[in-house]
Amino acid sequence: MNTWMRILDASTAVSSAVEGAEQTAPTWLALLMQFGVFIPIILIFYFLLIRPQRKRDKQMQEMRNSLQVGDEVVTSGGIIGIVVSIKEDTVVVETGSDRSKVRLKRWAIQSNETIHDED
Numbered sequence: 001m002n003t004w005m006r007i008l009d010a011s012t013a014v015s016s017a018v019e020g021a022e023q024t025a026p027t028w029l030a031l032l033m034q035f036g037v038f039i040p041i042i043l044i045f046y047f048l049l050i051r052p053q054r055k056r057d058k059q060m061q062e063m064r065n066s067l068q069v070g071d072e073v074v075t076s077g078g079i080i081g082i083v084v085s086i087k088e089d090t091v092v093v094e095t096g097s098d099r100s101k102v103r104l105k106r107w108a109i110q111s112n113e114t115i116h117d118e119d
Contacts, residue, residue, distance in 0.1 A: 064106045067091060071114040075104060080113075
């Protein structure tokens, strides 16, 4: 009788393990439902954070590329001056009443205060 009990216990353990495996095995639909929650979150991050930042970066790059001699600029450090010369990646800015000249990288230009007529 003892052996029959062991066999019965072993068979029920195997059958319950198979049933448990069937219940916990995710189907493609369940997997899609789990990861489908992240898709709207990713889209929200893209449209609220990433896309506007890229647009601002593009506008800043266009502003820096359109600098002209004589433009009044503000640097990221707060220096205000007039562009004296422009090279490939550097700009020479004249500041103050004593006309000090400072050489800056283009990326340091924060804004162009000069308004150009678009004729």
